[in-house]
Amino acid sequence: MATVMLDGNRMDISTGTTLGDLLPDHDPSLSIAIIKPGISSHTETRQYLLKTTAGEIVVEISGEEKLPLPSLPSGLEVRWQERQTVSIGIFPAIFAPARRPSRYERGDLILGCGGYDPAQSMLVFSRKTHSADHGAAGDGGVLGQVVSGRGVMDRLGPGDKILGIEPVISFSESVDAFTTTDMGFEVSDGMQIISHVRIEAQGYDSAIQRYTNLAAKSVELMLLALRSGKFTGSQRMSTHIRCDTLAGTSVPYEAGSSRREGSVMLRTSGKKQGSVYIYTEDLPRSLAHTRTGQVVHGIEIAKIAKEGDSFEVRVTPAKFDLVGVSLDKAIPFASSQGVKLIPDREEPDRIIISQEPATTLDVLYEGRVEVKTVPGSQVIDIILDDLHAPETCRIFREITGLKFHDVGRLPLFFAFDDVYLFETKVPKTINIKPENTPEDEVTAGAFAMTNESRKGAGMVGVRTNDNSEFGPTSEPFSGTNVLGRVVDLEKLSALKEGDMVYFREVHQ
Known part of the structure; x- marks a missing residue:
């Protein structure tokens, strides 16, 4: 018999036991962390902490280290x-200035100099994407990137100075650690297996079962x-793993x-506003x-997972959202949650x-909800077709409210023959590019949005009969983006122009 640790629990196993045997209900598309036994140690990372009078900045050195920062x-x-x-600055360094401009991104840390004299070298922080000659070497002189403290970088001004520079030390193990989705993988003695990450939401105190x-x-x-x-790991960095499911969504700054x-964080500004970060x-x-x-529980998965990996997360409390639920089911559910x-x-x-309240924590804190x-x-x-029309589905969810709940809404604009058209307000800044356009025929129940090739871009429609000439919005096929299908076709006949229609997304 051999012994393994499965999500912190000791288990005795027999020879030939697989992950599928241990986790028969696990989704095989989600990664599991495997950690073989090893020896603990402390190592220096490629990151350095710059302590300044304006705050702390962490930079990560990229490629060959051109300048020993702690020196x-x-x-x-x-x-x-x-x-x-x-x-x-100023400090002496050894390099040959190229005397030509280079392009830099926000957050780049550059080794440059004044007067093309390396004896007058300086550290240059790029606050914005730009092109300039900073007296750097031919490769642009980029030492690395700021991974934390960009706000501090922006605040640096006359009178500020660097108080010290030190390497960031991290705990590591000399182990064979990896993720796998192979449920046939045979486990062996001494392995640690982590199947999921468990998160407690800010505002939930598990010790006393209370909410704020x-x-x-x-x-x-x-x-x-x-x-x-x-x-889903949209980006893997040495300090965190990031999920971009809600990237582009406005987030308030509430708990610094x-x-x-x-720590689990949401970004409140920048291009990745709305992304979820797990810090490692x-x-x-x-x-x-x-x-x-x-x-x-399960920080090991976040540390080991590669960019592109997806892994299971369980959050306490679960989202309390009754929108789209029938009243007869909502009443006992709410009661079970107190x-x-x-x-x-x-x-x-x-x-x-x-x-109302609209948020989970407000509902659980107040102990009541009006619907x-x-x-x-x-x-x-x-049913929306994210596989073939991901961008059109994303736009549809944005304009109807389906992005946030399982029910969205649009007014019925016009109905004639077998076509029902719904009025939308798509911002002019959003381009509806052709996507999933039909070729030979649209079938009854096809749900579509007119794309930017036609004047009526953004109009949403459904047909109740098959048609081999025009799409659900009565546009030619080239102007039609099919985004899914309507399940309840029989309900359309009772609708009148001007009615507010509620769409509930169901998942196959």
Whole structure:
């Protein structure tokens, strides 16, 4: 007999036992972490902590180390600053200035010099993407990138100085650690197996089973991003792994704190606003991140997972969202959560279209929720085709509200023959590029949006009969993006122009 640790629990196994034997219900598309036994040690990373009078900055050296940062003298001062850069020096270095401009990205740390004299070298932080001649070497002189403290970099000004530079030390193990989705993988003695990450949301105290709602809005967005129970590594860095499921979504700054190992954060500004970060190393606080939770089990997966890996996440509390749920099912569910449900009407066949409070933490904190409902005849079930029309489906969810709940809404604009058209308000800045256009025929129930090749771009429609000439919005096939299909075709005939129609997304 051999022994393994499965999610922290000791298990005796026999020869030939596989992951599938240990985890028969595990989704085989999600990665599992395997850690073989090894010897613990401490190692230096390729990151350096710069302590300045304005705060702390962490930089990660890329490629060959061109300058031993810890050897620089303390007390180096800001020499000049402008909108694009801030420069700190002066110190001697050895390199040949190229005397030509290079292109730099925001966050680049550059070795440059004044007067093309390496004896007058400086560290140059790039605050914005730009092209310039900073007296750097021919390769541009980029030493690395700022991975934490970009806000500090932006605040550096006259009188600020570097107080010290030290390498970041990390705990490591000399082990064979990896992730796998192979459920036929044979486990062996001494292995640790971690199947999932468990997160406690900010505002939930598991020790006393109490809630606070101080970070209710940002936590709700984290719950939305992870409601599928899946975290997909869109980016893997030495300090964190990032999931971009909700990238581009506005997030309020509600709970600032240091980014300790296991901290779960949502980005509040920048291109990746709305992305979820799990930190695997300690970093200082950032005004661009708000804390939404803490990993309480399975941080090893976040540390080991590769870019592109997906792994299971379980968040406590689960998202409390009754929108799209029938009233007869919502009442016992709310009761099981200790929440008093107050409906606008108590009648059979009612579907919930909104709830107040809207966020999970507010509902659980208050212990009550009021809901608005409509007859089931006004709620039309649809299936969206993310595989073939991902961008069109994304736009549709944005304009209807399906991005945040399982029910969205659009008014019925016009109905004639077998065509039903729904009015939309797509911002002019959004381009609806041709995607999943039909070739020979659209079938009854096809649900589509007119693309940018036609004047009526953004119009949404459905056909109740097959058609080999025009799409669901009565446009030629070239102007039609099929985004899914309507399940409840029989409900359309009862609709009148001007009616608000509720679409409920169902998943196959």
